[in-house]
Amino acid sequence: MNTLPIRPEIPWLAPLAGYSDLPFRMLCRAHGAGVTNTEMVSAKGLCYFNRGTSSLLNTHPEDAPLVVQLFGADPDSYHQAMDKTLEMGFRFFDLNAGCPVRKVTKSGSGSRLLENPDRLYAIAEIMVNKAGPGAVGVKTRLGWEKGVDTFLDVAKRLEDIGVAWLTLHPRYGKQLFSGQADWSRLAEVKQAVSIPIVGSGDLYTAEAGVRCLRETGIDAVMFARGAMFDPAIFERFHALMRGEESPPRDGEHLARIVRMHIQYTREFDGSDRSFRKLRSFIPRYAKGLRDIRSLRNELISCETWEALESAASRIREMQPADPLGFDPADVIPD
Incomplete structure (x- = not known):
């Protein structure tokens, strides 16, 4: 595939630290x-290519199209990082200029790059020169702090450099995830540049994704927190875009999702670490169902894949506790 499909009817999964590994992407x-x-x-980390870094690049022929997101504040490191990932066969890349988490920003990386735009542009230019046209995007925010809006100038400069698409989470870096994402800014940047714009931020449901597209005129939406709560958000999004009803979020539907996640994890990883990680995922999928506390306690005691599958099968019989069953504040932010 020579270009990424950036169209309203094609939803994206966000880069999610600790979550968007190969099994979850396949799910x-x-x-x-x-x-x-x-x-x-x-x-x-790619310059040293330690085991922890290399495991983040595990993939599969069916895991495509895939975008590799890179972060860091040292432009020199991107030369070797890009060379290594290109040698491995990766085609599409994203520069993280949007993460607001302190462990990232304290080194000048993520959304802190917006305070040093020349460094941001230097990194983007290295990535574009290495990967070629149509292969590099940047995920960013409105600016580092409120009152210092840099996103329009940044977007225009990145377009001039050759960045092929821009993903905007319309909050400020220092804002973290407080308040609301200002979708009107997505419409602003869409009018300011000719490259495709992918929208992120407060897309907790498929309905929100459709509404964001229609209100802003952007080219695509990227689900983060919404997908962590409900991986079937993409299926629901497609149904709504076709003018159909969204599939029900009931126990049977969620049990199928959990079974699939277990299968993908065992197939593509199967380690003790992946077992413990998945064990913590499952209660999130069951949020909003009755008796979730007893299920969580049972999952914590599971020591084998078979026990995990048996405990997870209980979800099939669980009933919704309320119509929504979802508080976005309960989910790790994108």
Whole structure:
């Protein structure tokens, strides 16, 4: 595939540190994610290519199209990072200029790059020169702090450099995830540049994704927190875009999602670490169902894959506790 499909009807999965590994990406693809991102990968870590960094790049022929997200504040490290990932066969890349988490920003990386735009542009230019046309995007925010809006100038400069698409989460870096994402800014940047714009931020449901597209005129939406709560959000999004009803979020539907996630995890990883990680995922999928506390307690005591599958099968019989069953504040932010 020479270009990424950036169209309103094709939803994206965001780069999610600790979450968007190969099994989760495959799960989201099975439910309709059109483009997925790796977890953020340290450009400097790629220079040493330690086991922890290399595991973030695990993939599969069906895991496509895939975007590798790189982060870091040292432009020099991107030369070797890009060379290594290109040698491995990766085609599409994203520069993380949007993460607001302190462990990333304290080194000048993520959304802190917006305070040093020359460094941001230097990194983007290295990535574009290495990967070629149509292969590099940047995920960013409105600016580092409120009152210092840099996103329009940044977007225009990145377009001039050759960045092929821009993903905007319309909050400020220092804002973290407080307040609301200002979708009107997505419409502003869409009018300011000619490259495709992918929208992120407060897309907790498929309905929100459709509404964001219609209100802003952007080219695509990227689900983060919404997908962590419900990987079938992509399936629901497709149904709504076709003018159909969204599939029900009941116990049977969620049990199927959990079974698939277990299967993908065992197939593509199967380690003790992946077992413990998945064990913590499952209660999130069951949020909003009755008796979730007893299920969580049972899952914590599971020590084998078979016990995990048996405990998870209980979800099939669980009933919704309320119509929504979802508080976005309960989910790790994108």
